[in-house]
Amino acid sequence: xxxxxxxxxxxxxxxxxxxxxxxxxxxxxxxxxxxxxxxxxxxxxxxxxxxxxxxxxxxxxxxxxxxxxxxxxxxxxxxxxxxxxxxxxxxxxxxxxxxxxxxxxxxxxxxxxxxxxxxxxxxxxxxxxxxxxxxxxxxxxxxxxxxxxxxxxxxxxxxxxxxxxxxxxxxxxxxxxxxxxxxxxxxxxxxxxxxxxxxxxxxxxxxxxxxxxxxxxxxxxxxxxxxxxxxxxxxxxxxxxxxxxxxxxxxxxxxxxxxxxxxxxxxxxxxxxxxxxxxxxxxxxxxxxxxxxxxxxxxxxxxxxxxxxxxxxxxxxxxxxxxxxxxxxxxxxxxxxxxxxxxxxxxxxxxxxxxxxxxxxxxxxxxxxxxxxxxxxxxxxxxxxxxxxxxxxxxxxxxxxxxxxxxxxxxxxxxxxxxxxxxxxxxxxxxxxxxxxxxxxxxxxxxxxxxxxxxxxxxxxxxxxxxxxxxxxxxxxxxxxxxxxxxxxxxxxxxxxxxxxxxxxxxxxxxxxxxxxxxxxxxxxxxxxxxxxxxxxxxxxxxxxxxxx
Amino acid sequence: xxxxxxxxxxxxxxxxxxxxxxxxxxxxxxxxxxxxxxxxxxxxxxxxxxxxxxxxxxxxxxxxxxxxxxxxxxxxxxxxxxxxxxxxxxxxxxxxxxxxxxxxxxxxxxxxxxxxxxxxxxxxxxxxxx
Amino acid sequence: xxxxxxxxxxxxxxxxxxxxxxxxxxxxxxxxxxxxxxxxxxxxxxxxxxxxxxxxxxxxxxxxxxxxxxxxxxxxxxxxxxxxxxxxxxxxxxxxxxxxxxxxxxxxxxxxxxxxxxxxxxxxxxxxxxxxxxxxxxxxxxxxxxxxxxxxxxxxxxxxxxxxxxxxxxxxxxxxxxxxxxxxxxxxxxxxxxxxxxxxxxxxxxxxxxxxxxxxxxxxxxxxxxxxxxxxxxxxxxxxxxxxxxxxxxxxxxxxxxxxxxxxxxxxxxxxxxxxxxxxxxxxxxxxxxxxxxxx
Numbered sequence: 001x002x003x004x005x006x007x008x009x010x011x012x013x014x015x016x017x018x019x020x021x022x023x024x025x026x027x028x029x030x031x032x033x034x035x036x037x038x039x040x041x042x043x044x045x046x047x048x049x050x051x052x053x054x055x056x057x058x059x060x061x062x063x064x065x066x067x068x069x070x071x072x073x074x075x076x077x078x079x080x081x082x083x084x085x086x087x088x089x090x091x092x093x094x095x096x097x098x099x100x101x102x103x104x105x106x107x108x109x110x111x112x113x114x115x116x117x118x119x120x121x122x123x124x125x126x127x128x129x130x131x132x133x134x135x136x137x138x139x140x141x142x143x144x145x146x147x148x149x150x151x152x153x154x155x156x157x158x159x160x161x162x163x164x165x166x167x168x169x170x171x172x173x174x175x176x177x178x179x180x181x182x183x184x185x186x187x188x189x190x191x192x193x194x195x196x197x198x199x200x201x202x203x204x205x206x207x208x209x210x211x212x213x214x215x216x217x218x219x220x221x222x223x224x225x226x227x228x229x230x231x232x233x234x235x236x237x238x239x240x241x242x243x244x245x246x247x248x249x250x251x252x253x254x255x256x257x258x259x260x261x262x263x264x265x266x267x268x269x270x271x272x273x274x275x276x277x278x279x280x281x282x283x284x285x286x287x288x289x290x291x292x293x294x295x296x297x298x299x300x301x302x303x304x305x306x307x308x309x310x311x312x313x314x315x316x317x318x319x320x321x322x323x324x325x326x327x328x329x330x331x332x333x334x335x336x337x338x339x340x341x342x343x344x345x346x347x348x349x350x351x352x353x354x355x356x357x358x359x360x361x362x363x364x365x366x367x368x369x370x371x372x373x374x375x376x377x378x379x380x381x382x383x384x385x386x387x388x389x390x391x392x393x394x395x396x397x398x399x400x401x402x403x404x405x406x407x408x409x410x411x412x413x414x415x416x417x418x419x420x421x422x423x424x425x426x427x428x429x430x431x432x433x434x435x436x437x438x439x440x441x442x443x444x445x446x447x448x449x450x451x452x453x454x455x456x457x458x459x460x461x462x463x464x465x466x467x468x469x470x471x472x473x474x475x476x477x478x479x480x481x482x483x484x485x486x487x488x489x490x491x492x493x494x495x496x497x498x499x500x501x502x503x504x505x506x507x508x509x510x511x512x513x514x515x516x517x518x519x520x521x522x523x524x525x526x527x528x529x530x531x532x533x534x535x536x537x538x539x540x541x542x543x544x545x546x547x548x549x
Numbered sequence: 550x551x552x553x554x555x556x557x558x559x560x561x562x563x564x565x566x567x568x569x570x571x572x573x574x575x576x577x578x579x580x581x582x583x584x585x586x587x588x589x590x591x592x593x594x595x596x597x598x599x600x601x602x603x604x605x606x607x608x609x610x611x612x613x614x615x616x617x618x619x620x621x622x623x624x625x626x627x628x629x630x631x632x633x634x635x636x637x638x639x640x641x642x643x644x645x646x647x648x649x650x651x652x653x654x655x656x657x658x659x660x661x662x663x664x665x666x667x668x669x670x671x672x673x674x675x676x677x678x679x
Numbered sequence: 680x681x682x683x684x685x686x687x688x689x690x691x692x693x694x695x696x697x698x699x700x701x702x703x704x705x706x707x708x709x710x711x712x713x714x715x716x717x718x719x720x721x722x723x724x725x726x727x728x729x730x731x732x733x734x735x736x737x738x739x740x741x742x743x744x745x746x747x748x749x750x751x752x753x754x755x756x757x758x759x760x761x762x763x764x765x766x767x768x769x770x771x772x773x774x775x776x777x778x779x780x781x782x783x784x785x786x787x788x789x790x791x792x793x794x795x796x797x798x799x800x801x802x803x804x805x806x807x808x809x810x811x812x813x814x815x816x817x818x819x820x821x822x823x824x825x826x827x828x829x830x831x832x833x834x835x836x837x838x839x840x841x842x843x844x845x846x847x848x849x850x851x852x853x854x855x856x857x858x859x860x861x862x863x864x865x866x867x868x869x870x871x872x873x874x875x876x877x878x879x880x881x882x883x884x885x886x887x888x889x890x891x892x893x894x895x896x897x898x899x900x901x902x903x904x905x906x907x908x909x910x911x912x913x914x915x916x917x918x919x920x921x922x923x924x925x926x927x928x929x930x931x932x933x934x935x936x937x938x939x940x941x942x943x944x945x946x947x948x949x950x951x952x953x954x955x956x957x958x959x960x961x962x963x964x965x966x967x968x969x970x971x972x973x974x975x
Contacts, residue, residue: 109560109611113587120589124616125560198562198586203902238565325565329639329658362659364641365612430735430847438568445569449662458660473641476615541903545585547739547772549568549575550707550767575768580792585775592781596774599781600790601700629697 002044009042028452032283033241034443035406041398047405051296055391058303059296061404062392063350064315069388074346075353076378077154077319079104082365083478085141088131092146094368098375103146103184104154104355106130107164112199114160114533117482126479129365130156134486135528139167140174149177153184154229154319154353159201161188162210163532166520169222185226185275185319188214191252192231194428194543196238196437201533204425206540208259210515215270216263217516228256229277229319232294236279237325239441242290243407247414248424248433249276250297254415255424257306267306271313275352280342281323287342288394289403291318291349297408320346321355327362330465331457335359340377347381348394354378364473434548486528493526501525502535509539551674554602556584556593558621561611566637566659570606573663574670590617594624597632604670609638614648622652633673637661684716691720691813696787699814703789706806710942713806720813724931725755726918727808729833731823732843737869738822739776740901741843741910745820746780748907752817756788757808759801761824769793773822787814799824800832802945805938808836818914834862835937838930839917841865841910844883846875860886864894865913871900947972 016039029037038045046052053059056066065071078100080091092103107130110122116134117126126132133139148171157164165186169179190207193200200207211228218227232240232249240248253276260270278294280287298316302308322342327335336359343356356374358366366374387393394400418427427433447453454460501522508518515536522532555571557564564586571581582600584593597605605625607618618636625632636648637657645656655669682690682701690698706713730738742756758773769792780786791801800823801807811819823833834840842863847870866883868876876898883896895913899906921927954971958964 113560115560121560121587123620124613125611128612129561193562196562198564199560238563239569328660330660362639364639426847441565442569442572445573445663449664455660459662544740544743544776544902547585547775549572549583549770549772571770575763575770576766578766578768580762580769580771582771582774582790584778584781585772588778588781592778595696595782596778598697599700599787601697601704 005043009040009044012040031242031403031406032281032286032444033243033410033440041402043398045398045402046396047401051405052395052401058311058314059299060315061292061296062395064295064317064352066391068350068391069347069382070391073382073388074351075101075152076375076382077102077104077353077355078371078375079106079154079156079321079355080371082106082130083127083132083475084482085131085133085138089142089144089146092142095371095375096146096151098372099379100375102152102154102353105142105156107155107157108132109199111164111529112157112160114163114201114529114537116528116530117479117486119530122479124479126482132478132482133164133167133529134482135489135526136167136170136523137485137489137526139164139171143168143171143175147177148172148175149181151183153182154187155184156187158187158190158193158197159199159207160529160533161186162214162516162519163523163529165214165225166516166523169520170524179222181224182222183224185229186214187231187277188228189231189252189256189277191255191424191428192234192249194545195235195248195252195433196240197231197234198545200543202536202540203543204429206536207543208255208425210536211256212259212263213514213516215260215265216514218273219263219265219269225273226275227273229275230256231277233277233279233321235437236281237323238437239444240437241440241444242281242283242286243410244414244436244440245279246290246294246297246407247411247418248437249278250294250301250411251415251418251424251427253298254301254305257302258423261306267302267308268310268313271302271306271308271310271315276316276318278318278320278346278351279323280320280346280349280351282326282338282341284341284345284348285394285397285400286403286407287345288349289400290407291320291346291351292392292395292400292404293407293411294318295350296404297411317352319353319355320349320351322346322357324357324361327357327359328455328458329362331463332359332363334457335362336373336377339374340381343377343381344385344387347387348392350392429546431546431548434546438548489526490528497525498522498527498531501527502531505532506535506539509536551579551604551670552582552600552602553579553604553606553670554582554584554593554597554600555606555608556588556596557586557608558588558590558593558617559609559611559613560587561609562586563610564608566610567606567608570608570637570663570666574667577667577671579670590620590624593621594628594630597625598628598630602632603674605632605634607634607636609636609640612639614638614640615644618648618653619651635666635669637666684712687716688719694815699787699810700789702810702813703807706803706810707791707801710803710806710945713803713810714942717806717809717813722809722812723815724927725812725816726818726914727821727836727838728818728914729821729823729837729840730843731833731840731863732825732869733845734825736825736843736845737901738825738843739773741867741869741899741907742820742822743777743780744899744901744904744907745911746777746783746786747904748911749818750785753785753815754787755811755814755816755819756786756822757791757801757804757811757819758788758822759791759793759799759804759824761799762792762794764795767794787811787816793824800836802941802948804836805934805941809938831862836934838921838927839864839914841867841914843867843869844879845869846873846879864917865910866894866896867899867906867910868896869899869901871898871905872903 055063109125111133115121218225230253232245235248236245295316299314302314322339339356356377358370358374360370505518571583574581633654635655640656687698760771762769771790796802840862868880880896887894897910956964
């Protein structure tokens, strides 16, 4: 059969070539990683069917569940959090009422980097990109009236993940919910912080030790908790292309599995507690192929490299967020359409949960109206578009399958190279990964400026725009209020107990003990995020970025 | 030779824009010094003065611009420096107007072509030399 | 903003950073004026140390570590990065790793682009180095571009050359080929937490002994600062020694000669770049150039 298709295809190409002489093709026919896109894809471009397979079966190209969205829709999880714990608490309750199925918490930068609100580094940053948490007192307010045994909570927290997790446990205990009943995820992916996102504190080695401690702790005490969300999102947003996003994220994933195994965890068990987080960009079919390729690659790696037998530990489950960096400040309504395409790609790619960005994010923090539109976008895809009616509807598309194969091949080449240079930590310390991403980012910018890449409303179809839009502002008084709250809390707590617990933490940090236990002890006596982080800074030192442009 | 300092105050690690601008200015023939992330206004201003740069670029995406940029301007003034300042990042329009009133020469939002920034800087010095 | 030469001189005498920063700019733009200003200022012999080694070996980090451990002295840093041969522009990022010292009043860091200079240093390096000695510095650290062969130039200006090596580089062989081993006065093996660095140290000591020399090899970690105190000690004792045995005086005398050479080369370069000839015959162009050169 291939022979006859090949013949007909060649005849068709020949005929088309002659047509092109009369009606030339115009446009950019390249993938976003600069490979040629063929005019037409046929069965000749699709390999062995075993690589495609069936949903819920190895190599999981078509999805991790047999019935996918027919059984259960993805979780609609909007990342939110701003200002004080009180305000964020109100927003969470609003989102839960609107039909959102899980909480996703954004913390402000001081909380993420381990500074208290009154630290000089925190000037102007308190409550800006997320909620400010200084101590357990703030966390108690944040979850006030939200039963922790009923919700699953995803926390975007990395360098200080151990501290925030400890606080979550403490809040649960106060509500009478035991830690083994808590459900949720901490991002906890420090490697991508060095690569792309920048909210690191300590050098890679001690940071990996803390992660190792969290893995071990949760495997014993919190069986329902997802201990890491290996994140390609920020790598992509920093300028990586789709291939690099998959390659570097999976390479990070490999490093974490190695760490878990060092902590004595069985990858058959640990594999089930690990999830991924990807970006979704505008190039619809590439993105669908990317998710499918990532799933297949991870299954192969877990099976072949780590000898995993339990099928559930082979499955790459992932959260997706639409791309903030593709949103434009110009004609912001256009962003609704971009988000729709990106969300559709995530759904067609088989995501387990999804955050859709708000149209005004390139202008400021999102308003409540635009957050609602973003959530509605997901609901329209879920309930009106019909794409959920069958599993992996694009499976078998010649182009999508060929793209899936190509992304897999190219990403495995990167992973091989990273192995050769001694693994991801070395690749990061030497700046290799950062340089690759930086080069892609610069190439992309040049493509926009030369109009090889059209961005509607930015370098083409531009209009004169007037009237500043309504944007959400965080009141500056908030910072002062938060600092006052912190000072008051410090004057009321048992400062002797705080010192004792911090000293104990410092002692533990110098040994190889699991740090989760002394951190839980410290947060319970209201030691602050800054105090705990500074204690560890004393022992571990601080990381400085490498010089990469 | 135009010498530029690209700085990143505040705590956010989103340095993609800063680095793209740095490279574009280099490719336009300028000498570009980059401070790296998480710089305090004090560090930025002292660096600009010690390096005797012609112009200072400030990149912020965390939303802390109304605290940090005025602080930078104030410190420059305090030290008797007249280095012009431009700002890039996610800056709401009314904030941009306010910052320009305080003396920032230009505010660039997402999607600004690097060529526009290059032309502006070059133009600024051509005019200043007359 | 123009300020006059006497303002700069007064400023520098009262340790004003802005005036000193201006003088460094003049070193780059107008060497004649720079030399004139410098000659009117007080100078103090600082220990001029060249820090060289391949890109990525940790030169900026080790300088940062030195700065962190020399709180009571005044240290200047001259950080050189390459200019782009295409645009003439440059990305100067060495500071990133030293920024915690940006507001340190005893430290003055300045970035320079190589601007096509021979030897991986800035064309104005001699003026700049002299200028730092007018700013009451105890030590001046020069970070080279670090591209092997051309880095030997730093020996013409520095009193002491420190060669930084890393066990991951395999770069010791490159360095030996480039002849840079001959000019190093102190070796530093970076990344002391890597077991391979100890074997590199042993290997180096073997090579040095074989060459009949006595050059210290120091194990250091530029990130944690381990071993950096040993490096500072080695630098200080070398400075004492070369001042006592006359090496320092000889080096400084030679430096004046190299400075003159560099000054002339820069002048010639400027003139050559200003000549545009329609001639197609090499000999005729050469004559034209010579005529122009001699007339200036």
